[in-house]
Amino acid sequence: MTQRTPEYRVAELAEAAGIAVRTVRYYQERGLLDAPRRQGRHAFYNHTHLERLRLIADLLARGHSLEGIADLLTSAEHGGGVSELLGFESAAAQAWGDGEVTIDFEQMLTRFGEQATPQAITEAVALGYLRIEEDRFVYSSARLLEAATALVATGIPLRSILALSWELEAAFDRMAFAFVQEFRIHLLGQVLEDPSPQRLHELAGTITELRPAVRQVADELLARAMDRRIHADLPEISQQLSQAAGGDPAHRGDTAAPT
Template sequence: MASAKEPRPPVGPIASILANLRRAPRRVRRGSQEVIENAVSQLFDVAVRAPQAEAAAASGEYRIDDLARLAGTTTRNVRVYRDRGLLHPPLRVGRIALFNDTHLTRLRLITSMLDRGYNISHVHEMLSAWEQGKDLSAVLGLESAIVGTWATEKPATMAHAEATQLIDDPVAFERLVASGLIQIDDDEGTATVLRPTLIEAFNEIRTYGVGIGTLIDIHEQVFPLIDQISGILVRAGAEHVLDKIKPGESLPGDTEIAELITMLVRFRTQAVAAVTATLAQSIESTIESLVSQLLADFIEQRDDSGADE
């Protein structure tokens, strides 16, 4: 008589993503850049979210309250999705229901699609297609398997007229389109602002009388310098990764790959923090020097004016 299968050990979220990618049909893996891009997005998102879930992830198991909190939803919604067949049954330990990382990934996907206007029936169909490997590239092209991204801001799509009103300067609008900060979809009549935070900053500074043309000039001068800084910072992390993963040699195990990906994301987080702090200190020092000079000039002019009286 065959012995009962032992329970499988908990699988971390990064390992789960790698496993899902490996299970995809070979023609899909090789032929669809969308699959790779979505996998990268998922990996980075998991690595970024990791600090928020360290306590729960230590065991790889979550109670329903923790699961809902990590997925950004409510326990009531989790129960509804479970009753509708969108979530697989949890592991029962006595009267306690325990969910794992697979449930968390799936719940984030469900929340993402429902937020984007799909109904529960559509979500069920897409999840079934995703699990069975049917039209996988199309499914992944429609929705990222994990809600959110490791980028700090998301593009904003709006009616073309709304975007032109947001910029309120036809020449500047065309420059922003030419620079790739705004993308136009003539068929849909929409415009996508790829850097909404930047445009918001432009508009706030404009209220002080600085022309948007000047602000775009500054962006065009600064952007290549930021790319250079990025290249310098990332090169150190890349050299460490390439020391572990050498072309032509067999890949390390999933655990080591997961550690390398996590290291790169942590490296990004710390690099951004360090550069932000350094830049802020430099700007503050420059502004203080400028204000000091302005005040010195003001006092000198006042003294000269008083001497003439």
């Protein structure tokens, strides 16, 4: 005996999709949702309608407009690969940083002491490193939190670390822009000439494969820059250390003994 596919009234469909009834009807008016099966005065929707609503919600969450979604759905009806596009978006949007970490105020004080001032916390929030949830502090990156803790422990003030962070954010924004531009010119451009599902699938794989290489380049370029900076400053640093160790009063701030 063939089992009948479950059907939904409009209110049941809206509840299953987590949206309002008026939204279901609006999507129908926009042509985003197929017409239901009608039996007399009643309309019945099936699992296909529910999956379409979930797909629309997913695309909206990814930043697509309803106009763009309509184009994607039309493309899908003509053999376009919406699932491949979603796969590409998932690969491209996967976070590059590590996971969040949550600490309480006592833990904050243990790490930063009196340097965890309201001004410092406000600046960390502005940088996007921190958000406050009730009585908890959520850091966007466990590694950045550990790095800041280590730097403060060596004697570098937290306010200086936050000031430096603005410069580093700007520098890495420029680096990220350059990498994305190269991707758009040399990889995306080829797929736009033949936007088949297979090419989209391959592009998603390429994005995943490129991640370690991009991070390796960034790490190595920073290492090379640090080498250059240290070699440039090392003679002066050595001289300062030598003069301080030799007791040069001009560099210790001591007063010379009268003759």
